[in-house]
Amino acid sequence: MRVHLERLAALQVVDLKIQEMEREREEIPQRIASLEEDFKKEEVEVLAQRTELEKLQKERRQKEKDLEEEVDRVKKAEARVFEIKTNKEYQAVLKEIESAKKLNRQREEEILGILERIEEVQKNLSKKEKNLEAKRKEFQKQINELQKKAASFDQEMAGEVRERQEREKKIPSDLLNKYRRLLEKRQGIAIAKVQNGVCQACHMNLRPQLHIELQKQVALILCPNCSRILFWANGLDKAKGT
Ligand SMILES: [Zn+2]
Structure with a gap:
């Protein structure tokens, strides 16, 4: 009986080792998934900033186009001022031109505000993109290491399983x-x-x-x-x- 118990005890050691390895092995895909999740979160942030930048640039182009058209209209109105016959009409047109000019100055202010915002977002974005690039490399490195570890684990585990089979053969x-x-x-x-x-x-x-x-x-x-x-x-x- 003693000899069988010795063999069982030795088998138990191998079984415990395999159990421990299985536990560790199972953690690897979870760690990979959590790394991917972290990385994705940062990627989504960068994407959101890019979208905001595009939106701002579109808004800026629209406002610049509007301003250009309005400036053009004022110029045309000013050119026609001398064709006006009555003083009353003349005063009305001058007033109109004045308020249009005022509106255009407001438009310029708005455009400047957007430009400032664009600069800010761009600065922030390029910092984030740089960070993300560094993270991507680090992330890829970690994933590769984990995958390598998983492969060597599988190999080692297969060896232990073979040893278990050998030991089992010697037990009634x-x-x-x-x-x-x-x-x-x-x-x-x-x-x-x-x-x-x-x-x-x-x-x-x-x-x-x-x-x-x-x-x-x-x-x-x-x-x-x-x-x-x-x-x-x-x-x-x-x-x-x-
Ligand atoms: Zn007991």
């Missing part, structure tokens, strides 16, 4: 089945060491009689509390010759 199938079932039911730990009469998995003290039975190392003994296969940690020397 009924014992192995029991171990597998316990592994599933007991959070990945099926075999528990006993040290100083205490089950190291659930920390229960074994009854003295059971402890003595265990030390004989002839029968399969389960922990009365956690049902795991018990394994006498100090039993190696005593096991010689059995």
Whole structure:
């Protein structure tokens, strides 16, 4: 029995290693997804600024065109002023020209305001674009590293799985089945060491009689509390010759 328990204990070590690797391996796609999400957020910000810049430039072009047309109209009105016959009409047209000029000055002010805003957005945007470019490189680097890590993990894990298969071959199938079932039911730990009469998995003290039975190392003994296969940690020397 001792030799089988030794093999099971060694198999448990491999199983724990595989479990740990699987956990770590599963984290990699999550980390990649969260990196992608962060990057996308910044990308969206840059896109929003670009859209705003385009909107401002369009507005500026429209206002400049309007202003040009209005200035033209004023010029034409001024050219016709001398053709006016009555004083009353003359005064009315002059007044009209004056208010049109005033309106145009307001338009110029508005255009200047837009130009200032454009400059501001442009400055901000080019800073953000530069940042994003640096981030893109860093992001790509991290993703590559994670993918590389995932690949080497897969390889290493395949090696461990092969080792598990080799170890399993040397264990009687009924014992192995029991171990597998316990592994599933007991959070990945099926075999528990006993040290100083205490089950190291659930920390229960074994009854003295059971402890003595265990030390004989002839029968399969389960922990009365956690049902795991018990394994006498100090039993190696005593096991010689059995
Ligand atoms: Zn136990």
